[in-house]
Amino acid sequence: MIDIDFKAEAEALAAQLTAWRRDFHANPELGFEVHRTAGVVARALSELGCEVRTGVGQSGVVGLLTGGKPGPTVMLRADMDALPIQEISDAPYCSRVPGVMHACGHDGHVAMGLGAATLLARHAQDLPGQVLLVFQPAEEGMGGARAMIEDGALADPQPAAAFGLHLWNTMPLGRVVAQAGPIMAAADVLKITIRGKGGHGALPHEAVDAIAVAGQVLSALQTIVSRNVDPQETAVLTIGTIHAGTAFNVIAETVEMQGTIRTFSATVRETVLTRLKVLLDGVTAGMGARYELEIQDVTSAVINDAAMAEIARAVAVQTAGATNVVWQPPFMVSEDFSEFANRVPACFMLLGSGNPALGLNAPHHNPRFDFDEDALPTGAALLAAAAARFLAERRPHAAGS
Ligand SMILES: [Zn+2]
Numbered sequence: 001m002i003d004i005d006f007k008a009e010a011e012a013l014a015a016q017l018t019a020w021r022r023d024f025h026a027n028p029e030l031g032f033e034v035h036r037t038a039g040v041v042a043r044a045l046s047e048l049g050c051e052v053r054t055g056v057g058q059s060g061v062v063g064l065l066t067g068g069k070p071g072p073t074v075m076l077r078a079d080m081d082a083l084p085i086q087e088i089s090d091a092p093y094c095s096r097v098p099g100v101m102h103a104c105g106h107d108g109h110v111a112m113g114l115g116a117a118t119l120l121a122r123h124a125q126d127l128p129g130q131v132l133l134v135f136q137p138a139e140e141g142m143g144g145a146r147a148m149i150e151d152g153a154l155a156d157p158q159p160a161a162a163f164g165l166h167l168w169n170t171m172p173l174g175r176v177v178a179q180a181g182p183i184m185a186a187a188d189v190l191k192i193t194i195r196g197k198g199g200h201g202a203l204p205h206e207a208v209d210a211i212a213v214a215g216q217v218l219s220a221l222q223t224i225v226s227r228n229v230d231p232q233e234t235a236v237l238t239i240g241t242i243h244a245g246t247a248f249n250v251i252a253e254t255v256e257m258q259g260t261i262r263t264f265s266a267t268v269r270e271t272v273l274t275r276l277k278v279l280l281d282g283v284t285a286g287m288g289a290r291y292e293l294e295i296q297d298v299t300s301a302v303i304n305d306a307a308m309a310e311i312a313r314a315v316a317v318q319t320a321g322a323t324n325v326v327w328q329p330p331f332m333v334s335e336d337f338s339e340f341a342n343r344v345p346a347c348f349m350l351l352g353s354g355n356p357a358l359g360l361n362a363p364h365h366n367p368r369f370d371f372d373e374d375a376l377p378t379g380a381a382l383l384a385a386a387a388a389r390f391l392a393e394r395r396p397h398a399a400g401s
Pocket residue numbers: 103104140364365
């Protein structure tokens with residue numbers, strides 16, 4: 001199994017991978033509404049001989065490829081959803097849906113997932129175990145992974161390992177990150193409402209100016225990361241929106257702010273949340289205002305398992321070449337692959353897809369986002385090879401054979 005040249009087989013599949021990717025790119029779908037994409041996936045998986053479950057977590061698809069020999073189950077995950085962004089592109093495969101585009105590369109993830117399934121299906125007779133192919137909706141902050149898990153995606157059969165990957169446009173084409181430990185951050189969304197007392201702009205002493213309070217709150221919150229978090233640790237607290245006020249001569253009664261917290265460790269997250277409340281209590285009380293705070297825990301950090309990262313690294317070296325396998329400081333963005341990684345030993349890889357010479361290096365979530373499709377065969381091979389290697393290493397009586 002370990003000797004199969006998945007890279008060469010994936011290269012031969014390049015035209016099909018590109019065709020899949022362009023079809024998904026031209027027909028993007030949001031959140032849980034990925035019905036067309038899921039339909040294409042389900043049909044392709046059935047044709048490959050997988051047992052297919054649809055509607056898992058509303059619109060997710062789970063394919064089960066059974067090998068010719070007994071063994072454990074390994075899971076591969078691809079996410080299917082696009083973003084509410086109007087695409088700016090001259091490409092023939094440009095989005096046909098106004099205001100919706102694949103700006104994160106999930107179109108490529110679906111194509112690579114189907115590619116990996118195709119490669120593994122060809123070698124199904126030799127596979128010592130099962131491959132669970134999980135195609136997930138609603139990755140972009142909407143809880144698609146949780147929805148699929150609650151709907152039994154990991155129940156029957158239960159995978160013993162999971163692998164996934166994300167195309168990464170700010171890394172050059174062909175680079176691979178496959179490392180143990182944290183790779184993507186936990187994300188919380190916070191909403192703060194400051195309540196003062198409205199009044200005439202010329203009579204501030206009769207009012208409680210929510211905007212003045214918000215200004216102090218904002219300054220105070222910026223001390224959490226700089227003064228309360230251990231400098232050796234990592235955290236981000238960003239306030240992204242502030243809304244208040246109706247007229248130049250009216251003191252605003254309320255201010256609404258929204259923001260996000262990104263952390264890798266649960267202790268640091270706790271520190272940030274605790275300080276956030278303490279500072280809000282102190283500043284608002286001191287200025288005669290009140291506040292409401294809502295914290296929505298969107299997703300936890302993606303922490304790669306050491307043994308699974310070892311497998312991913314080995315196949316990355318084989319597939320992309322040792323010089324292309326690099327260490328990367330963890331990213332502060334988040335990914336709900338963490339939901340799977342919290343339950344199953346897992347490794348989430350990053351695959352460089354940027355090509356500045358072709359203008360294919362716009363960042364993720366940008367209206368000009370597009371990636372180099374030469375990354376697709378590498379990605380399909382990485383996923384297939386990781387699954388095959390896990391099964392080969394864990395097959396019954398593997399020791400000494
Ligand atoms: Zn994204």
